[in-house]
Amino acid sequence: MNYPVEVESLTKRFTVKKPLPEEELGILKFLRRLLQKPKTKETILAVDSVSFKIEEGELFGLLGPNGAGKTTLIKTLGTLLWPNAGTALINGYDIRREPRKVRAFTGTVLDIQMGWYGRLSCRQNLLFYAQLYNMPPSKIKERIGYVLKLVGLMEKADEWQQKLSSGMKRKLDLARALLPDPPVLLLDEPTLGLDVESSRELRRVIKHELCRNQRKTVLWTTHNMDEAEQICDRVAVMHKGKIIALGKTDYIKSLVKSGEVVTCEVKMMNPQILASIEKLDGVISVASSQLNPEAYQLKIQVKEREVASKISEAILKGGGLLYTLRVEEPSLEDTLIKLTSEGSK
Amino acid sequence: MSWLSNSLYSIYAFFRRDAVNVSSYKLNFIFSIVNMFLWALTMGTLGQVTQSAQAPYMQRYGNMSAATFMLIGMMCNLFLEQSQGAPQWIANPGAMERILLTPCSIPTFILGTMSWQYFWSSLNIIVFIFIGSLIFGMNLSAIDWPTFIIVLLVGILAMWGLGITAAGIQLVTKQWNPITWFLAAFSWFASGIFYSPEALLTIDTSGALYAIAWCLPQTYVYHMVRLAFIGKTLLDLVQPLINLLILAAVFFGLGWFTFKLCLRRCQLEGSLGWV
Numbered sequence: 001m002n003y004p005v006e007v008e009s010l011t012k013r014f015t016v017k018k019p020l021p022e023e024e025l026g027i028l029k030f031l032r033r034l035l036q037k038p039k040t041k042e043t044i045l046a047v048d049s050v051s052f053k054i055e056e057g058e059l060f061g062l063l064g065p066n067g068a069g070k071t072t073l074i075k076t077l078g079t080l081l082w083p084n085a086g087t088a089l090i091n092g093y094d095i096r097r098e099p100r101k102v103r104a105f106t107g108t109v110l111d112i113q114m115g116w117y118g119r120l121s122c123r124q125n126l127l128f129y130a131q132l133y134n135m136p137p138s139k140i141k142e143r144i145g146y147v148l149k150l151v152g153l154m155e156k157a158d159e160w161q162q163k164l165s166s167g168m169k170r171k172l173d174l175a176r177a178l179l180p181d182p183p184v185l186l187l188d189e190p191t192l193g194l195d196v197e198s199s200r201e202l203r204r205v206i207k208h209e210l211c212r213n214q215r216k217t218v219l220w221t222t223h224n225m226d227e228a229e230q231i232c233d234r235v236a237v238m239h240k241g242k243i244i245a246l247g248k249t250d251y252i253k254s255l256v257k258s259g260e261v262v263t264c265e266v267k268m269m270n271p272q273i274l275a276s277i278e279k280l281d282g283v284i285s286v287a288s289s290q291l292n293p294e295a296y297q298l299k300i301q302v303k304e305r306e307v308a309s310k311i312s313e314a315i316l317k318g319g320g321l322l323y324t325l326r327v328e329e330p331s332l333e334d335t336l337i338k339l340t341s342e343g344s345k
Numbered sequence: 346m347s348w349l350s351n352s353l354y355s356i357y358a359f360f361r362r363d364a365v366n367v368s369s370y371k372l373n374f375i376f377s378i379v380n381m382f383l384w385a386l387t388m389g390t391l392g393q394v395t396q397s398a399q400a401p402y403m404q405r406y407g408n409m410s411a412a413t414f415m416l417i418g419m420m421c422n423l424f425l426e427q428s429q430g431a432p433q434w435i436a437n438p439g440a441m442e443r444i445l446l447t448p449c450s451i452p453t454f455i456l457g458t459m460s461w462q463y464f465w466s467s468l469n470i471i472v473f474i475f476i477g478s479l480i481f482g483m484n485l486s487a488i489d490w491p492t493f494i495i496v497l498l499v500g501i502l503a504m505w506g507l508g509i510t511a512a513g514i515q516l517v518t519k520q521w522n523p524i525t526w527f528l529a530a531f532s533w534f535a536s537g538i539f540y541s542p543e544a545l546l547t548i549d550t551s552g553a554l555y556a557i558a559w560c561l562p563q564t565y566v567y568h569m570v571r572l573a574f575i576g577k578t579l580l581d582l583v584q585p586l587i588n589l590l591i592l593a594a595v596f597f598g599l600g601w602f603t604f605k606l607c608l609r610r611c612q613l614e615g616s617l618g619w620v
Contacts, residue, residue, distance in 0.1 A: 014615055046615070072615065078446055082612040104448040115443025117362060119369040124362075131358030132447040134351045 004184050004217040005054040005077070009086030012047040012069075012076050012241075046072040048241035049086065056183075057215040059207055061222060061232030063332075065340055068238040070221040071111055074188045077219070078108040090184055104133070107177030111188045113169050118162030122153060122172055125161050126179060133180040147175040150205055152198070167194045174202070178210075185210065185218045191227065199227075207231045225332040235332075239340045253335045259284060262300040262308045264325040266315055269296040273318035280314060282307035295323065352453045359457030360464065367461065381469050385476035388415045391539070392481065402541035407575035412481035417574060418538035418567050420473040423466045424497060425563050426529060428504035431459040433512045433525065441516075442617050451608070455509070484574075492573035492582065499586070499593050500566035506596025513600070513607030516617070528561075536563035562596065565589040 046069045054060045062070050075081045077088055079099035088095045091105040117125055123144055130140045148154045151171040156164060164172065170193050177185060190206070191199040210216040211233075222228055228235050229249050237245040237252065245252050266273070269288070277300060278286050284301040291297050300311060305327045315322045368374050392399070392412030399411035406414065435441055435458050444454055477483030511525040532538070535545060535558040542558040549555070558564050565585050572582060579586060611617045 012615075075615070080442060080445060080612065080617060081615050082609065084613075100448045100450070103446055106446075108446050110442070110446075115440050117366055119366055120362065124365055128358050128362045129447065131361075132355050132444065132449045134354060134448065 002056040003053040003089075004056055004091050005052075005060075005088070005219060007050055007052050007073075007077070007086075007088040010047055010050045010073070010076060010083055010088055011045070011085040012072050012081060013084045014044045014046055015041050016044060017041055045241045047076060047083075050238075050241075050243050051086075052236055052243065052246060054217050054219060056217055057211050058233045059211045059218045059220060059231055061220050061228040061235035062238060063222065063225070063228055063235050063336055064238035065223075065336075067240075068340075069241040070238055071188055072241075073238070074108070074110070074186050074219065074221060078106060078110075078186050079103055104180065105182050106184045106186060107180065107182040108186045109173045109177045109188055109190050111192065113166075113173055116161045116169070116172070119160055121158045122148065122161055122164070122175075123157045125172070126176060129176050130179050135180060143179060143181070147178045150178065150209065151175045152201065167198055170194055171198070171202070183216060185216055187218060187220045189221055189223070191222070191224070203227065203231050225336060229332045237336060237339050245339055249332055252339075253329065253332060255335070255339065259301060259303045260305050261328050262298075262302055262305075262311055262325065263328060264298050264300075264311065264315070265291065265323040266296050266298060267294050267321040267323060269320055270318060273315055273320050274298075276314045276318055277311055280307060280310050282310075352450070352456075355449050355453045356457040356460050359454075360460040363461030377465075381472040382476065384419065384469075385416065385473045386480070388412070388419045388473075389476060389481040391415055395540075399540060402543050405541075406571045409484075409571070409575060410482055413477060413483045413574070414541075414571065415539055416473050416477045416481065416483060417571050420470045421497065421500070421566055421570050422533075422538050422563070423469050424463070425500055425504045425532075425566060427459065427462045427466055428501045429508040429511070429525060429529065431455075431462050431508060433508060433515055433522065434458055435512055445617070451604075455505075487574065487576040489573045489576055489578050492577065492579050493570055495579065496566055496569040496573060496582075496586070496589070499589050500562055503562035503589065503593035503596045506593065506598070506600035509600035509604045510596075513604035516604075516607045516611050519616075532561055532563045536561045537567040538563075542568075559588075560592075562589055562592045565592070 048069075050069075050073060052060075062073065064070050072081065076083050077090060077095060079095050079102050083096065090102045093101040093105065095102050117128070120128070126144045126147070127140060130144060135143065145154070145157075148157050151174050153168060153171050153175060156168060161169070161172065170190065174187070174190055177187070185206075187206075191202055194202060206218060206220075211218055220228075220232065232249065234246065234248055235252060236243045245255055274286060274288060277283060277298070282303045284303060286301075287299045289297050289299075300307075302308070302311075308325060308327050312322055312325055389412040392410060392415040396411045399414065400408075403409055403411065403414065435444075435455055441454075449457075474483065474485065478485050507525065507528060511522040514522050514524075535542060535554060537558070542555055542564055545554040545558060546552060565588055569577075569582050569585055569589070608617075
């Protein structure tokens with residue numbers, strides 16, 4: 001098996017100065033800063049001994065809440081940050097020993113769009129980066145045309161970068177990452193700021209064109225659980241710098257024994273209905289929300305799907321009108337919330 | 346040799362980027378060219394106006410005119426100040442983080458970032474020499490060009506040292522480095538752009554300012570380039586050249602070490618992309 005990305009016990013710590021307490025703001029803070037060196041520092045373990053491997057042509061999702069360490073991990077793999085312990089091999093090159101070779105074989109999209117020159121056209125900007133990647137002049141024009149077409153920016157090729165919308169700028173980020181035709185792509189929230197249609201199209205391009213057809217290996221961070229569920233071959237859930245779950249999305253969902261969710265739409269709702277549902281055997285929790293002046297939506301977490309029939313009986317007995325009822329598996333989002341809250345405990 | 350051709354190719358990329366960017370501001374671009382001529386005319390005129398006051402200090406430079414003296418000072422200053430200031434542009438957080446994701450090396454990055462500015466300064470020098478010889482009687486026949494170029498290159502190396510040190514500090518502190526600003530301002534005052542450093546003895550008879558002025562690499566560059574303009578060769582300038590080489594070695598070594606240290610600290614702290 002070929003693993004273009006191999007991460008081994010990678011650890012990244014940051015030492016940060018603690019902010020002064022509220023009561024010391026203003027003149028006291030100024031004097032303290034002036035007179036003494038701040039001693040209050042704390043160490044944050046942004047990436048805590050993380051290990052995983054990604055197969056060739058695999059789309060690997062990195063999920064987690066804000067501050068989980070996803071961007072730090074991407075930046076460390078992209079050689080922008082120096083790890084404190086452990087290492088990673090990108091296409092066989094060690095990020096510590098051969099960072100320039102790692103960069104030559106990696107295309108990276110960071111969460112913040114930087115390094116663009118507003119008064120250069122998209123084509124001119126890409127030409128600049130293509131030359132920094134030492135691409136042969138004879139191939140540059142063709143490659144720029146190809147990546148612009150792939151991300152859907154061909155029509156904007158000769159417009160100034162500063163005139164693009166934020167979504168288009170995001171696409172240009174991806175075009176830049178693809179320029180040197182790298183076997184490994186590190187994508188930090190690549191669909192951030194894109195509209196639904198562009199986002200779907202970009203996911204299709206990355207999944208089918210880049211991963212399936214061109215066998216590129218992709219590490220993709222996202223907050224969007226639906227996105228991860230739809231396109232990722234495997235996902236890792238990060239929380240407080242650690243990987244707390246890793247595998248196919250079905251496997252991740254199976255890790256949390258949260259039963260199933262019964263969702264129903266009820267008219268002529270009253271408090272007795274809610275009370276009777278809560279008393280039923282097998283009901284874990286009940287949440288209600290008003291859809292419109294007449295109808296309510298109930299989301300009932302149950303231990304097993306058989307409880308659904310008892311729920312419909314309770315609604316009818318209580319004088320409610322049951323419009324719809326469906327039983328669903330918990331989504332990856334439900335699982336992630338559960339996993340990270342358990343991780344916090 | 347592939348690393349050399351790759352580096353030159355990358356430097357060309359930076360040059361091309363800046364050329365396209367600068368020329369996109371068309372009015373600004375045109376007036377920058379007009380400004381070159383105005384600067385040269387201003388310096389030459391200022392030299393002529395102060396001719397009698399400067400005359401006693403011109404003896405060691407073969408009694409060259411004050412206008413030539415000032416034009417030489419100003420055109421060398423363009424190169425030296427750019428060499429000191431330009432490395433700090435690379436500390437622009439967004440651009441740097443992005444460039445560091447490519448295989449481009451740090452020296453190539455620094456040279457590439459400065460390439461357009463050097464080209465522009467070279468154009469300035471041509472304009473200064475043209476105006477100087479056409480209007481202010483600058484004598485070009487005696488110039489020892491190898492001495493002129495070598496002295497300027499060693500001076501640039503020394504100023505890179507200061508610039509790279511400042512860029513490193515700026516990477517960590519995220520603040521414009523006041524030391525660089527002070528050194529530039531002090532150089533305008535003491536190193537001999539407009540008047541010979543000997544003139545400092547008229548305001549400070551103890552000679553302290555004069556002694557400090559000769560600790561600056563700029564002072565040696567202006568002095569030796571002016572001597573190159575009256576035909577002195579490197580063999581005539583061994584002692585000041587050795588002094589300049591020592592300053593260049595110390596400043597450049599210190600600068601490179603500081604920059605690498607600061608960059609590593611940023612990579613450890615994760616503050617490379619901070620503004």
